[in-house]
Amino acid sequence: MSSTTEAITGGRLMVELLEEAGVEIVFGYPGGAILPFYDELYHSKKIKHILVRHEQGAVHMAEGYARSTGKLGVCIATSGPGATNLITGLTDAKLDSIPILAITGQVATDAIGTDAFQEADIFGITIPITKYNALIKKADDLARHFEEAIKIAMGGRPGPVLLDFPKDVQLEKTSVRKASSLKIAPHHYERPKVKGDPQEFAEALNQAKRPLLYVGGGAINSFASAEIKALAEKANAPVTTTLMGLGAFPGTHPLSVGMLGMHGTAYANKAVLECDYILNLGARFDDRVAKYQDFAPNAVRAHVDIDAAEFNKRINVDYILHGDLKDAIREILPFVKGGERTSWIENIQTLKKNHPLDFDNSGDSIKPQDFLHRVYTKTKGEAIVSTDVGQHQMWAAQYYLFDRPNTWLTSGGLGTMGYGLPAAIGAKFGNPDKTVICVTGDGSFQMCIQELATIAQSKLGVKILLFNNNFLGMVRQWQELFYEERFSESQWTYNPNFVKLAEAYGIPAMKIEHKSEIEKGVDFFLKDSGSALIEVMIPAEEKVFPMIPAGKSQQDLIEFKDLGKLKK
Amino acid sequence: MKHTLSILVNNHPGVMSHVSGLFTRRGYNIDSIAVGVTDNVDVSSMTIVLNGDDFIVGQVKNQLLKLPDVLKVQDMAYASSVQRELVLVSFSITENNRSEALTICNGFDVKILEMTEDSLLIEFSGNSRQVTNVISVIKPFGIREISRTGQIAIAYRNQNSV
Ligand SMILES: Cc1ncc(C[n+]2csc(CCOP(=O)(O)OP(=O)(O)O)c2C)c(N)n1
Numbered sequence: 009m010s011s012t013t014e015a016i017t018g019g020r021l022m023v024e025l026l027e028e029a030g031v032e033i034v035f036g037y038p039g040g041a042i043l044p045f046y047d048e049l050y051h052s053k054k055i056k057h058i059l060v061r062h063e064q065g066a067v068h069m070a071e072g073y074a075r076s077t078g079k080l081g082v083c084i085a086t087s088g089p090g091a092t093n094l095i096t097g098l099t100d101a102k103l104d105s106i107p108i109l110a111i112t113g114q115v116a117t118d119a120i121g122t123d124a125f126q127e128a129d130i131f132g133i134t135i136p137i138t139k140y141n142a143l144i145k146k147a148d149d150l151a152r153h154f155e156e157a158i159k160i161a162m163g164g165r166p167g168p169v170l171l172d173f174p175k176d177v178q179l180e181k182t183s184v185r186k187a188s189s190l191k192i193a194p195h196h197y198e199r200p201k202v203k204g205d206p207q208e209f210a211e212a213l214n215q216a217k218r219p220l221l222y223v224g225g226g227a228i229n230s231f232a233s234a235e236i237k238a239l240a241e242k243a244n245a246p247v248t249t250t251l252m253g254l255g256a257f258p259g260t261h262p263l264s265v266g267m268l269g270m271h272g273t274a275y276a277n278k279a280v281l282e283c284d285y286i287l288n289l290g291a292r293f294d295d296r297v298a299k300y301q302d303f304a305p306n307a308v309r310a311h312v313d314i315d316a317a318e319f320n321k322r323i324n325v326d327y328i329l330h331g332d333l334k335d336a337i338r339e340i341l342p343f344v345k346g347g348e349r350t351s352w353i354e355n356i357q358t359l360k361k362n363h364p365l366d367f368d369n370s371g372d373s374i375k376p377q378d379f380l381h382r383v384y385t386k387t388k389g390e391a392i393v394s395t396d397v398g399q400h401q402m403w404a405a406q407y408y409l410f411d412r413p414n415t416w417l418t419s420g421g422l423g424t425m426g427y428g429l430p431a432a433i434g435a436k437f438g439n440p441d442k443t444v445i446c447v448t449g450d451g452s453f454q455m456c457i458q459e460l461a462t463i464a465q466s467k468l469g470v471k472i473l474l475f476n477n478n479f480l481g482m483v484r485q486w487q488e489l490f491y492e493e494r495f496s497e498s499q500w501t502y503n504p505n506f507v508k509l510a511e512a513y514g515i516p517a518m519k520i521e522h523k524s525e526i527e528k529g530v531d532f533f534l535k536d537s538g539s540a541l542i543e544v545m546i547p548a549e550e551k552v553f554p555m556i557p558a559g560k561s562q563q564d565l566i567e568f569k570d571l572g573k574l575k576k
Numbered sequence: 577m578k579h580t581l582s583i584l585v586n587n588h589p590g591v592m593s594h595v596s597g598l599f600t601r602r603g604y605n606i607d608s609i610a611v612g613v614t615d616n617v618d619v620s621s622m623t624i625v626l627n628g629d630d631f632i633v634g635q636v637k638n639q640l641l642k643l644p645d646v647l648k649v650q651d652m653a654y655a656s657s658v659q660r661e662l663v664l665v666s667f668s669i670t671e672n673n674r675s676e677a678l679t680i681c682n683g684f685d686v687k688i689l690e691m692t693e694d695s696l697l698i699e700f701s702g703n704s705r706q707v708t709n710v711i712s713v714i715k716p717f718g719i720r721e722i723s724r725t726g727q728i729a730i731a732y733r734n735q736n737s738v
Contacts, residue, residue: 131590135597140644143590160644191586191618192644317638320631 013185018147019045019178021185022111025154027054031082033073033437034058035066039086041126042113044178058437058466061458063090065430067097068456071106072434075417076392078231080162081106081434086113088126091172092133096424098168099137103421104252105229107166109157110138116176117145131172139167140192144174147182155187156197163197165315166229200314202331202339209327210343212308216285218352219245220304222268225252225420226290226313226333233257233413235337236289244347246356248276250291251405252420259409260389265356266365269297271402274363274554277562279356283307290314290333293323294421299561312336365406366553366568372523373547376400376475380407382530383445383473391443391471392435394418396428396452398482400475402552404447426455432470433462443471443534450476450503460513463539471533472515472541474506477548485551499548510541517541578607579633580625580652580659580729586645587613587620594643595622604628604636608661608704608726619647623728625704652729659729662701664689665711668718669696677717684710695720703727 016024022045026034035058038046049057060066063085070081081101085091091112101108115124120143131143140160142153157169213219221240227233227249233256240247240263247257248268257264268276280286286304288311293303303323310327311319319328329336367377380403383391393408394417395401401418410416417435419427432446453474463470477484483498510517517540520529533542553568585591592611599606607625614621626636633651640649652659669677677696681688690697700710704727711722 132593135590135593136601141590156644191588193647196642196644315642317635317642319638321635321638 013183015181015183017044017048017178018144018150018173018180018182019048021147021150021182022154022173022178023048023052023055024185025151026082027052029080029158031055031080034082034084035060035069035073035434036084037063037066037086037090039090039113039126041087041115041175042084042090042111042173042178044175045084045111045113045173058462060430061461062456063093064096064426065433065456065459065462067094067101067108067110068424068427068430069434069437070108071097071101071104071427072394072417072431073438074106074108074434075228075431076414076435077438078414079438080158081108082111083108084111086126087115087130088128091130092128095133095137096422096426098134098170100419100422100424100427101168102137102139104419105166105225106168107161108168109161110168110170112170112172113178114143114172114174117174118176120174130170134170137168138170141170141172143172144177147177147180148184150177150182151185152187152190156190156192159190159197160192163199165226199332199335200330202329202336204327204329204331206329206336206339207343209310209329210340212310212327213243213245213285213287213340214345214347216308217349218283218355219243219285219287219347219349220279220283220307221245221247221257221287221289222280222291223247223249223253223256223289224291225250227253227256228413230290230314230333231413232290232334232337235334235341237261239337239341239344242341242344242346244349244353245287246279246353248272248279250294250297250420251418253291254405254416255410255413258411260411265360267405269294270556270558271406271552271554272297273365273406274565274567275356275359277554277556277565278359278363280304281306281562282355286310288312288325289337292318293321295322298323299556299559303561363567367550374520374523374526374544376403376544376546376550377407379526379530379544380404380447382526383534384408386530386534387443387445391415391445392417392432392439394428394432394435394444394446396448396455397423397425398449398452398480399485399550399552400447400449400481425452428452429456429472430459432472433459433468436468436470437466444469445471445473447473448475449481450474450478450500450506451480453506457509460510460515464513464515468539469537470539472510472539473533474541474543475546476503476506476543477546477550478503479548481548481550482552484548488549488551490557506541506543515539515541517543519543519545521545577629578625578627580623580654580657580727581633581636581640582650582652582729582731583622583624583640583646584614584648585620585622586647587618588645591620591645594645595640598639598643599626599636602635602639604632608724610726610728612728623726625727650731652731656735657729657731659703659727660701661704661707661727662699662725663707663711664697664699664723665714665719666695666697666721667714668694668720670694673717680713684713686710
């Protein structure tokens with residue numbers, strides 16, 4: 009083994025490795041099987057530990073931290089129930105490619121497999137939902153596993169990794185503190201060289217009359233925003249982003265056509281139908297965006313991705329570049345010719361004018377779209393926004409224009425209710441100087457509501473914007489449109505008094521119900537840097553438009569103005 | 577269409593679950609899987625036979641290559657590789673058909689491992705079709721127990737030799 013010094017315990021070594029890796033904050037919850045490690049953490053001056061109220065909170069906080077800072081997110085849980093509480097968040101991180109290191113306690117090695125107290129085969133359980141995982145059997149192996157885990161979490165297409173850390177291994181002494189060699193082949197973590205022909209790739213774009221750039225979450229992971237902007241401007245190509253790609257291209261840029269997909273803008277979805285060339289930059293032709301092989305039916309399709317397994321997975325493409333997005337765009341840029349494309353740009357402007365995002369704001373009730381727009385204006389678009397899952401998530405995606413990467417935190421792939429509040433907390437820890445807003449619904453909020461205590465305990469300034477429709481709104485919307493208004497189990501017949509609840513945690517709170525209160529509400533909510541909750545009562549009937557019904561394609565888009573036709 | 581994938585993996589616990597789990601997760605059926613360590617104790621070789629068109633096999637290959645413990649994946653074309661399977665069968669015989677059974681065994685190059693008054697235990701190896709063939713010929717005698725290894729494969733060095 010390469011470097012040996014005096015022997016220390018596995019637990020001590022884990023703390024030192026985390027420190028050396030630059031980890032400054034970890035989110036976790038202790039328990040018997042992880043106590044030796046926690047005892048060592050007690051002495052660390054470099055690592056701040058955030059005590060959560062539920063391990064699901066810990067992993068989502070790590071996700072929010074990672075997504076908003078671009079750094080590794082770390083969460084810790086004990087064995088058995090602590091570890092299994094991480095499952096949802098790890099799956100979430102896998103689907104959205106978020107780099108997370110989960111460290112779980114495990115029963116002592118001689119008890120593994122005996123159904124010991126608080127034993128769960130978390131290694132086996134997390135095989136399908138992690139990018140890499142390992143059970144550390146000897147303290148001597150820790151350094152290697154640690155290095156592999158971190159490299160894999162951050163490298164290539166990022167993702168969650170898990171190290172299962174038995175109690176006796178935490179206590180065992182080792183002097184091996186550096187991996188002498190890694191068992192995992194470098195291509196799993198090194199940044200691959202761009203493969204493909206950048207010139208040929210660029211030529212296809214040059215030939216296009218109606219090009220469209222389609223930007224996904226990979227753009228955020230590879231910090232490629234500046235390159236995407238340069239490419240779009242040079243080629244004079246409009247840009248649409250996926251839900252995960254929001255912020256990778258400025259939402260206020262003249263070339264932006266906003267989000268595409270199920271609840272994307274009508275003009276983005278129409279642009280997809282009309283373009284003659286579509287360039288996928290770090291997206292994955294997700295089924296909420298691209299329903300069928302005939303996605304962008306008139307277009308030559310090109311795809312840049314760091315994950316070779318994404319090519320031709322759902323939609324066949326004509327041109328491929330395999331590699332990191334930032335590097336790839338840098339390679340194709342010199343071959344890209346400037347384009348006028350006047351009629352295409354005009355065409356896009358007309359689409360925007362004729363098919364705007366729309367809602368009816370005539371009555372006395374508060375419309376979430378309106379409220380979100382005002383929050384956007386008031387924060388000058390500079391806040392970090394996390395969401396839960398449902399209608400509020402889509403309204404936030406539509407009405408808060410994201411100009412910067414790493415400012416939009418949402419559960420895109422898994423659609424995890426309960427993500428929003430902890431993700432906002434994680435983001436606030438990573439960005440103490442920024443305004444962090446959690447947009448949530450009365451359903452989602454109650455899934456990780458216990459993390460209000462984590463806010464209170466750390467005196468954290470997280471803003472909570474709670475849209476209350478006394479319904480599982482998105483479920484209601486589907487039931488109204490596709491299940492003949494049979495609202496099976498989507499209405500809350502009981503909701504707590506959210507204002508009192510927040511106040512019970514020492515968080516100032518206010519409830520508004522009428523349009524006349526909007527200004528007061530926005531001001532209250534954003535007045536200082538402290539935490540606050542605003543409960544906004546909204547009509548249960550309010551729907552998210554446009555909408556492409558599940559299983560349908562861009563052709564079948566329903567706009568707000570079509571609503572009358574739809575109801576017949 | 578049947579494809580034979582030869583996969584080199586790191587030889588440590590959990591790798592088998594990682595690989596087979598990948599198939600389960602994507603709803604692909606494994607026809608057979610055979611694993612053994614190579615000359616390097618740190619590396620195992622897996623041969624997986626699966627049914628699927630080129631698109632499916634391409635997907636499987638791509639996904640397999642994403643697993644950190646997978647070192648190499650090779651799609652073995654039948655014509656340019658040797659494919660073998662071993663089977664052990666114990667079956668019933670009677671005084672009347674014993675010599676018929678022995679004749680069949682001789683004809684097929686079957687190895688006889690044990691003979692009792694009323695049974696034969698045999699070993700046979702060949703490609704999967706041959707193995708299936710031998711089993712079907714033996715079947716009428718009354719099979720008592722059977723154990724197949726699943727297919728293993730290796731590519732010819734000289735691809736012109738076939
Ligand atoms: C953990 C989890 N359970 C169930 C769902 C299914 N689901 C999707 S949206 C939704 C309703 C969300 O209601 P709410 O949080 O009140 O938001 P709204 O749609 O009213 O804005 C449900 C139940 C989910 N996404 N996640």
